[in-house]
Amino acid sequence: MPFNIIVLTLSMLLLCVPDQTLAGGDRSDIHGDANEVQPLLPGMAAPAFQLRDATGAEVNFDPSNLQKPVILTFFRGGWCPYCNLHLAELRKAEAELKGLGFDLWFISPDKPELLYESLEQPDIGYLVYSDAKLEAMRAFGIAFRLSDEVNAKYLEYGINLEEVSGESHRALPAPSTFLIGTDGLIHFQYTNPDYVVRLHPSVLLAAATAYSNDEDQRLEREMKSRKED
8 A cells, every 4th residue: 555545544543533532631631541641633733842861861852943853752661561562663664764864762751760771672772761750741642640550450560650750640651653844743643542552663654754755745736736737
């Protein structure tokens, strides 16, 4: 299937958001459940935010001053086996994405000193950043808090979110990917509240290729062409 058809189909699915998803509460709240998150959508402006790298140094993301388009992937943490599988899987697309001119950022709520240490492949080579204070996750509308019941189960499995984040919020992101263009806008977005379902590398490549080919403007080009004729 051609790249532009894949992206168009996916975009239609993403835009078909149930009314209850956007009902009540502020987008930047820490939501009570993964099914209640309100992610920013394609066409919306990306927010500015601040993260920390593995050394604890502050890193600023300024969508108004991007030299390259950026793909932001939010994951639950190095303790999550599905996140590790997904990060390894994205290796299949890494070279092509960088070849298309994209910077790749991976963001988790883990505290800086655990960003790489907690991964199954600590030498993975990705740019991994800490959003332990949830500034980016809340700005993108994807933060939610674990219930007491689920948190208790995590503790039984040896997963203490307060320890891995260094914060008391017990919050996670619904796994998400955002493609931010040099115009500061979101050109592609994928969020799934079911943490076992992750964006396939081929779909991400299709979206990146469509952006590089300026497919967002295809209808505007067609209208312009008709007027000139």
